[in-house]
Amino acid sequence: MEFLEAMTHRFACKKYDTTRSIGEAQLKEILEYGRLTPTSFGLELWSFAVVRTQEKKQELFHACFDQESVATSAVTIVVLSRTEAFANPDGELVHERGRRFPDPLPVFIDDYRPYYDFLKAEGKLSCWLKSQGYLAIANMMTGAAAMGIQSCAIEGFHEEKVLQVLACNPNLWQVSLIATFGYPAEEERPKIRESLQDLVTYH
Numbered sequence: 001m002e003f004l005e006a007m008t009h010r011f012a013c014k015k016y017d018t019t020r021s022i023g024e025a026q027l028k029e030i031l032e033y034g035r036l037t038p039t040s041f042g043l044e045l046w047s048f049a050v051v052r053t054q055e056k057k058q059e060l061f062h063a064c065f066d067q068e069s070v071a072t073s074a075v076t077i078v079v080l081s082r083t084e085a086f087a088n089p090d091g092e093l094v095h096e097r098g099r100r101f102p103d104p105l106p107v108f109i110d111d112y113r114p115y116y117d118f119l120k121a122e123g124k125l126s127c128w129l130k131s132q133g134y135l136a137i138a139n140m141m142t143g144a145a146a147m148g149i150q151s152c153a154i155e156g157f158h159e160e161k162v163l164q165v166l167a168c169n170p171n172l173w174q175v176s177l178i179a180t181f182g183y184p185a186e187e188e189r190p191k192i193r194e195s196l197q198d199l200v201t202y203h
């Protein structure tokens with residue numbers, strides 16, 4: 001399917017056909033779209049939690065204010081972000097990531113540190129870490145649409161409860177964004193969007 005066609009026919013699916021599952025190969029492909037998504041400084045301070053057992057989906061459904069999209073999904077993916085301490089330029093995780101790049105580690109750290117200091121001073125570290133996950137979810141959703149699989153981004157969640165469901169320590173992880181995936185049990189809804197003319201300014 002063409003990219004534009006996938007974008008056009010993707011819609012926020014609130015109810016899935018619970019008799020249809022997503023195959024292992026398709027799930028891998030959706031996750032691959034997430035993995036290949038770029039992150040700021042290439043740090044990848046995130047993790048993808050795949051929720052697909054009925055029991056866990058039910059628990060997550062309650063942690064997402066009883067949204068039917070979660071309960072009926074074939075698969076729900078929670079993008080987790082590391083907590084602020086892990087973004088420290090003197091920390092082990094940043095060094096581990098930085099060592100993967102062609103430049104020597106000190107070059108990478110010298111490049112990253114001023115931006116880290118800026119985000120920290122502005123109180124935006126946590127938000128910066130979480131925002132990375134939005135791109136991953138967007139790519140997974142569009143990629144899934146190209147395979148004929150519908151999805152819905154889920155921002156309506158109780159973070160503490162979601163972390164509990166996934167047995168994640170809140171000192172180590174925060175929830176970025178969630179997305180449900182499956183085959184719809186409802187009609188495609190047409191797009192409601194402003195026109196390019198109203199949205200765009202050229203400078």
Ligand SMILES: Cc1cc2nc3c(=O)[nH]c(=O)nc-3n(C[C@H](O)[C@H](O)[C@H](O)COP(=O)(O)O)c2cc1C
Binds near residue numbers: 013014157
């Ligand atoms: C970041 C984000 C969070 C969202 N959270 C929810 C949510 O918690 N529950 C829900 O039903 N829809 C959620 N949506 C779906 C939007 O309401 C929907 O995408 C929007 O109305 C446009 O409709 P469309 O996706 O069908 O084009 C979310 C969408 C985005 C992008």
